Amino acid sequence: LTAAFAALGLASALPPRIGTTVIGNGNGNGNGNGPSLGSGRATFKQARRPHYRFNGARAVYRTYLKYGVPVPEALLKAVAHTDALSSPEAMKKRATGSAAAVPVDERFDIAYITPVTIGTPPQTLQLDFDTGSSDLWVFSSHTPPSQIRGQEVYAPNKSSTAKLLDGQTWSITYGDGSASRGNVYTDNFAVGGLTVEGQAVECAQQVSSSFTSEEHMDGLLGLGFSTLNTVSPKGQLTFFDNAKSKLDSPVFTADLKYREAGTYDFGFIDKAKYTGEIVYVPVEMDPGYWTFTSSGYAVGSGNFNAAPISGIADTGTSLVYLPNSILTAYYRQVQGATNSANYGGYVFPCSATLPAFTFGIGEARFTIPPAYISYAPVTEGSATCFGGLQSSRGIGVNIWGDVALKAAFVVYNGENPPKIGWANK
Numbered sequence: 001l002t003a004a005f006a007a008l009g010l011a012s013a014l015p016p017r018i019g020t021t022v023i024g025n026g027n028g029n030g031n032g033n034g035p036s037l038g039s040g041r042a043t044f045k046q047a048r049r050p051h052y053r054f055n056g057a058r059a060v061y062r063t064y065l066k067y068g069v070p071v072p073e074a075l076l077k078a079v080a081h082t083d084a085l086s087s088p089e090a091m092k093k094r095a096t097g098s099a100a101a102v103p104v105d106e107r108f109d110i111a112y113i114t115p116v117t118i119g120t121p122p123q124t125l126q127l128d129f130d131t132g133s134s135d136l137w138v139f140s141s142h143t144p145p146s147q148i149r150g151q152e153v154y155a156p157n158k159s160s161t162a163k164l165l166d167g168q169t170w171s172i173t174y175g176d177g178s179a180s181r182g183n184v185y186t187d188n189f190a191v192g193g194l195t196v197e198g199q200a201v202e203c204a205q206q207v208s209s210s211f212t213s214e215e216h217m218d219g220l221l222g223l224g225f226s227t228l229n230t231v232s233p234k235g236q237l238t239f240f241d242n243a244k245s246k247l248d249s250p251v252f253t254a255d256l257k258y259r260e261a262g263t264y265d266f267g268f269i270d271k272a273k274y275t276g277e278i279v280y281v282p283v284e285m286d287p288g289y290w291t292f293t294s295s296g297y298a299v300g301s302g303n304f305n306a307a308p309i310s311g312i313a314d315t316g317t318s319l320v321y322l323p324n325s326i327l328t329a330y331y332r333q334v335q336g337a338t339n340s341a342n343y344g345g346y347v348f349p350c351s352a353t354l355p356a357f358t359f360g361i362g363e364a365r366f367t368i369p370p371a372y373i374s375y376a377p378v379t380e381g382s383a384t385c386f387g388g389l390q391s392s393r394g395i396g397v398n399i400w401g402d403v404a405l406k407a408a409f410v411v412y413n414g415e416n417p418p419k420i421g422w423a424n425k
């Protein structure tokens with residue numbers, strides 16, 4: 001084609017882009033294309049080259065070549081860099097995922113479960129996505145049948161892509177004393193259209209009774225930092241850490257709701273899920289929780305008490321656990337409230353009128369409605385209710401659990417350094 005262009009006196013230092021379609025007038029030299037030299041005229045219809053990205057550095061580079069001007073070192077570097085940015089793998093559509101977060105029970109939102117698929121062919125389980133831990137473990141074909149009560153199990157021996165991580169074991173105990181342990185496989189793992197190959201899937205060989213009693217929960221998916229992972233001797237990465245590099249954006253969001261299904265999104269921030277602006281605050285990732293500092297609190301319509309409150313954003317904990325001083329200020333406003341040793345926390349008459357509870361994130365304010373704080377009757381049918389706000393004394397850390405998280409749209413940003421964003425909704 002360069003010869004044809006030259007014959008017609010058209011200047012071109014490089015052959016036309018592959019995508020340029022040259023349409024001659026048909027009397028060409030037998031190759032079906034190209035100009036008919038006899039008539040001295042030709043029509044060249046340009047066509048857009050699919051996926052072509054203009055590359056400025058390369059355009060300047062071509063001009064230097066065209067006029068034989070020595071190419072400066074910096075320009076050579078710029079061409080190499082911009083070529084890398086537009087390389088096929090750099091241009092590949094990034095991945096995202098979105099899945100429902102459904103309350104395991106229809107009354108108290110004690111936890112939320114999300115469907116996942118594991119293995120080939122895919123096995124579907126419902127897992128508790130937990131930003132307060134970092135093990136992905138499941139009820140499995142290795143779990144004693146006496147410890148299974150209605151849960152779905154993952155059977156690695158029925159997956160052609162499962163591989164045993166020989167010699168690796170795990171064992172975890174949660175804040176409420178519940179525990180599980182077992183062995184480890186890797187397999188293909190997907191959440192709402194987002195797939196990770198070679199994800200460490202920890203198979204339970206032992207679960208404590210509180211997990212056995214939770215028939216709709218088939219395991220947990222840890223979304224804390226991978227430093228907390230308990231696999232030994234070789235710690236494993238969380239699903240988010242494995243997926244992060246191929247996500248549009250290194251984030252996941254939690255949109256938990258009161259007595260209805262919310263969503264976990266991976267790789268993008270859905271503007272339809274929040275109002276106003278997202279306020280970001282820094283995250284301390286040591287020792288592995290999403291630890292941030294709230295700017296203070298207010299009880300009901302009372303004054304805002306500006307005071308830093310360090311705590312963790314924990315989707316795997318049902319309630320909110322804060323310092324005694326805040327609890328005293330809150331329950332002082334609740335007729336008949338007491339801190340009951342018998343029930344292990346603040347209780348009050350279910351008929352009591354509760355104030356709302358507001359917490360600060362920077363200048364932003366998030367209000368937990370009273371309904372979220374009248375958590376549940378202490379026992380089925382009791383007239384005494386257990387509070388959604390409890391004391392963090394004895395835990396060692398303040399915990400913003402589901403009672404608070406479902407009052408906001410929360411962005412867990414896994415960049416370096418990590419940060420956490422809060423928006424009203």
Ligand SMILES: Cc1noc(C)c1CN(C)Cc1cc2n(n1)CCN(c1cc(N)ncn1)C2
Binds near residue numbers: 104128131178211214
């Ligand atoms: C308790 C509880 N919480 O959600 C559910 C469900 C229950 C009760 N359920 C019958 C059993 C159970 C116990 C736990 N879970 N599930 C979920 C993980 N747990 C955490 C996670 C975490 N980040 N921090 C503290 N514990 C403890």
